[in-house]
């Protein structure tokens with residue numbers, strides 16, 4: 001991609017990539033559904049509709065699902081899922097309106113393996129798409145892997161570390177800088193307090209101003225920004241290795257098979273690719289989900305209707321820590 005792609009082209013590029021890897025492309029599920037315990041809840045991740053397959057209650061048969069957009073293997077799926085994170089274990093409400101990269105409704109691009117490929121392919125394809133196809137500057141890319149604390153489930157994900165290390169070394173980057181350990185909160189993904197879960201590896205991008213590629217001192221500084229809840233370094237993609245079912249009694253029982261469940265923040269990727277004009281300008285880049293063509297046509301119409309212009313401002317906390325509306329600052 002040399003011209004700056006539109007959001008529609010970025011979405012399609014993700015789906016086409018996984019089509020090439022024999023994935024069946026399924027439609028987004030509804031954003032509201034009835035959970036296994038009968039509660040009406042919002043879809044909080046792309047994996048929600050696949051839970052019966054992960055648990056071994058249904059065979060991997062996605063190629064026969066109604067509305068399939070492209071028929072690939074029954075054991076591989078990809079889609080873009082509309083998600084709402086407004087409550088429960090993954091609640092973004094506290095951040096919406098206060099930063100540039102959380103919303104109530106967002107699209108999650110994802111790929112899944114149902115007892116088919118596992119860590120090696122998932123990480124290699126993540127690298128291929130992000131670094132080789134989309135051309136994110138690799139010196140700004142950081143991967144996190146699971147390092148459990150005392151009493152946490154599962155083991156350190158050395159396998160994921162080794163696969164990432166080979167990738168970073170292959171282009172002369174130091175894996176000790178570019179692979180960061182993460183704790184249970186950040187690197188052991190659970191859809192809720194119960195259900196399919198497992199260690200995960202995330203991709204984070206350093207967005208601090210400067211040249212597209214960073215020297216080694218800047219790379220070391222970038223690693224310290226990972227998981228810092230700051231817009232200067234954000235997560236774009238989570239690859240979960242689903243291996244356990246979390247039970248209400250707090251136990252983690254191995255599942256009959258191992259699966260892959262990934263989720264990429266579509267609007268975040270658009271904000272980085274479009275904001276940096278296809279990675280050519282990190283110096284003056286305005287990187288915000290709201291400054292992409294996902295939202296711009298809506299804001300343009302609101303501008304027309306209201307006669308007010310959209311100024312891309314964020315509210316700030318005052319000395320008491322309360323959020324001050326922009327107009328009162």
Ligand code: SER
Pocket residue numbers: 044045046047110189238239240261262263264
């Ligand atoms: N389920 C994982 C997440 O939501 C990966 O898709 O982050």
